[in-house]
Amino acid sequence: xxxxxxxxxxxxxxxRKDERTGALISPIHLSTTYQHPEFGQSTGFDYTRTxxxxxxxxxxxxxxxxxxxxxxxxxSGMAALVLLFQTFPQGSRILAVRDLYGGSFRWFNxxxxxxxxxxxxxQTPDQLFDQLDNTIDYVFLETPxxxxxxxxxxxxxSEKAHEVGAKVIVDNTFYSPIYQNPLALGADVVLHSATxxxxxxxxxxxxxxxxxxxxxxEQLFYDQNTTGPTLSPFxxxxxxxxxxxxxxxxxxxxxxxxxxxxxLEQHPAVKEVFYTGQGGMVSMKVAKQEMIPHxxxxxxxxxxxxxxxxxxxxxxxxxxQTHADIPAAIRHSYGLTDxxxxxxxxxxxxxxxxxxxxxxLEKSYxx
Numbered sequence: 441x442x443x444x445x446x447x448x449x450x451x452x453x454x455x456r457k458d459e460r461t462g463a464l465i466s467p468i469h470l471s472t473t474y475q476h477p478e479f480g481q482s483t484g485f486d487y488t489r490t491x492x493x494x495x496x497x498x499x500x501x502x503x504x505x506x507x508x509x510x511x512x513x514x515x516s517g518m519a520a521l522v523l524l525f526q527t528f529p530q531g532s533r534i535l536a537v538r539d540l541y542g543g544s545f546r547w548f549n550x551x552x553x554x555x556x557x558x559x560x561x562x563q564t565p566d567q568l569f570d571q572l573d574n575t576i577d578y579v580f581l582e583t584p585x586x587x588x589x590x591x592x593x594x595x596x597x598s599e600k601a602h603e604v605g606a607k608v609i610v611d612n613t614f615y616s617p618i619y620q621n622p623l624a625l626g627a628d629v630v631l632h633s634a635t636x637x638x639x640x641x642x643x644x645x646x647x648x649x650x651x652x653x654x655x656x657x658e659q660l661f662y663d664q665n666t667t668g669p670t671l672s673p674f675x676x677x678x679x680x681x682x683x684x685x686x687x688x689x690x691x692x693x694x695x696x697x698x699x700x701x702x703x704l705e706q707h708p709a710v711k712e713v714f715y716t717g718q719g720g721m722v723s724m725k726v727a728k729q730e731m732i733p734h735x736x737x738x739x740x741x742x743x744x745x746x747x748x749x750x751x752x753x754x755x756x757x758x759x760x761q762t763h764a765d766i767p768a769a770i771r772h773s774y775g776l777t778d779x780x781x782x783x784x785x786x787x788x789x790x791x792x793x794x795x796x797x798x799x800x801l802e803k804s805y806x807x
Contacts, residue, residue: 446505446617447687453501454680457493468677469493490665494673498680502638505617505683507624508650510657512664513676517613517633518543519669520647524609524629526667527659530556532577535606537592538563538774539585542763544611549765563774565592572597574604581627582611583620587723587758587782588775589714598626613637613749618690619718623652636749637720639682640689644675689751689787693720696753696793697785703794709805711779720785721748727805729779732757735804736781741788741796748784753793756782 444452454466469492474485485491495513503511514520521544528534536548538561551557562568572579579601583592598608609629610622616637622630632638634646651657664670671679701715704724709731714723726732736744742755746762756762759778763771771777785793 444504449501449504450683450686453683454497454677457497466494466497466677466680468673470673488673489668489670492670492673492676494680495671495676498671498676498683501680501683502634502648503650505686506612506630506650507621508630509652509654511648511650512657512660513634513671513679514647514649514664515669515671516645517631517635517647518547520631520633520649522547523660523664523667523669524631524649525551525557526663527656528557528578531558533558533560533575534578534580535560535562535568535571535576536580537561537568537582537585537590539588539590539776540580540582541586541611542758542765544580544582545763546765564590565597568592568597569600572600572604572606576601576604576606579606579608580611581608582614584614584716584719584721586614587714587721587756587763587780589716589721589723591716594620594622594625594627598628602626614721615719616686616690618687623650628653629656634679635747637690638686638749639679640686640750641678641682642747642750642752644678644682646671646675646679690719692787693785694718696720696787696790697722699790700783700785700794700797703797707798707801709801721782722785723780723782725777725779726781726801731801731804732779732781735800738800738803739796741792742783748782750784751787753786753788754784756784758782 455464457466472488474483476482499511499513534557536559548559552559562571581592594610601608607628610627611631612620612622613633613636630650632648634648697720701713701722704710704713709727710724711727712725742753745754746756
């Protein structure tokens with residue numbers, strides 16, 4: 441049989457995993473320990489920190505949709521990031537995109553201060569290529585970046601990185617496997633905050649790592665079993681359920697985002713819009729920074745909250761929320777200024793979303 445297409449893999453995530461009962465949906469295996477059939481024998485499951493049937497079903501689906509040989513899920517996106525970086529040798533030099541999630545920057549900064557790793561940053565693709573030489577051990581990309589939506593050419597960067605002996609890690613949270621498959625473009629590792637689009641319902645905290653590198657996977661598996669940042673069986677079940685609608689959620693959020701961008705680009709209260717043309721993430725700079733508190737307080741359909749990727753539309757103020765740990769001088773130097781708002785466009789009726797923005801922008805702009 442030919443390999444199933446992505447949308448089929450998503451819709452059928454976790455099915456046919458219970459041969460004994462024929463249950464359509466993968467059961468939630470809550471047991472922390474498993475009986476050995478006989479002395480010296482194992483079912484393949486011994487202790488849930490090491491391996492769990494529900495989690496294994498989820499990991500099989502995640503590997504398939506990213507075109508990976510291996511996948512691991514973790515207790516959060518940051519847990520996935522830390523687990524991966526723990527496999528890097530002491531003193532490794534990492535070239536990262538400058539415009540990245542504030543939590544990643546916070547941890548990178550701590551690691552550098554403690555002397556574990558050295559980091560250097562690039563805001564544009566040209567800057568990254570100029571710095572990518574044989575002194576670099578790893579390249580860390582968020583593409584598109586968060587929240588300025590800068591795209592990086594994964595294939596071109598991976599080709600040059602491998603020429604100089606560096607490996608490429610791509611945070612694929614914003615685009616998900618629906619719009620981007622970094623491993624197929626040459627990346628070595630894909631990382632997700634699975635809390636976001638993969639789950640899609642703002643009710644699961646999770647992370648994921650995918651790779652085709654057998655040795656790296658074995659090290660990640662060993663370290664995860666040793667340190668314990670695993671995903672609970674119930675959360676694995678919820679995440680697997682969320683995956684089933686990933687494709688249609690991404691399509692609807694993209695459709696809504698495009699209509700909202702068309703509206704924002706014509707509004708006098710908005711001076712700049714950041715959008716790549718696909719996905720549900722949109723950022724904008726408003727005409728007057730003093731508008732922001734009233735604008736946020738006026739919204740009735742959008743929710744003023746952190747996070748992204750759910751079915752509900754959210755609006756975030758990065759300066760005091762997601763990117764607050766990045767010093768203002770650094771943020772301002774690359775364009776993340778205090779007049780910027782980031783939106784995660786959900787699947788609501790787009791006319792309601794546009795009217796909510798229209799009313800709030802006009803009220804705050806007239807102050």
